[in-house]
Amino acid sequence: MNYPNVFGVIPGLDTPMKYLARVKSVNDGDISEKELEVIWFRAAKTPMNGQNVAIKPEGQRSWFWSEIFTKQELPPDALIEDREGVQYRVRSKNDWKRGGYFKYEVTEGFQ
Numbered sequence: 001m002n003y004p005n006v007f008g009v010i011p012g013l014d015t016p017m018k019y020l021a022r023v024k025s026v027n028d029g030d031i032s033e034k035e036l037e038v039i040w041f042r043a044a045k046t047p048m049n050g051q052n053v054a055i056k057p058e059g060q061r062s063w064f065w066s067e068i069f070t071k072q073e074l075p076p077d078a079l080i081e082d083r084e085g086v087q088y089r090v091r092s093k094n095d096w097k098r099g100g101y102f103k104y105e106v107t108e109g110f111q
Helices: 050-054
Strands: 015-027 030-047 065-070 079-082 087-096 101-108
Touching: 030 079, 065 087
Parallel strands: none
Antiparallel strands: 015 030, 015 079, 030 065, 065 101, 079 087, 087 101
């Protein structure tokens, strides 16, 4: 099955975002993150629909969920930021490489 190439259809659909590559460490029981580099990429962000939010575990339904579509492959738990400075944490990844992109479920902030 071939997936549609959504990035070639509508000019301006995507927006610049940055991946904040970080390394995590534990000091005296506290987890800290140190920024290593910033990688710019383009992505389309949409709010997650209510049906998908409703099937999340009960404690996660109040989080601000969005979906990111991009050609950039991101690691699990990656921290990304949009051009307005809002940060998102990657929660899950759907590999749609055959369509030329990846779909990520992200939450706003650091929940």
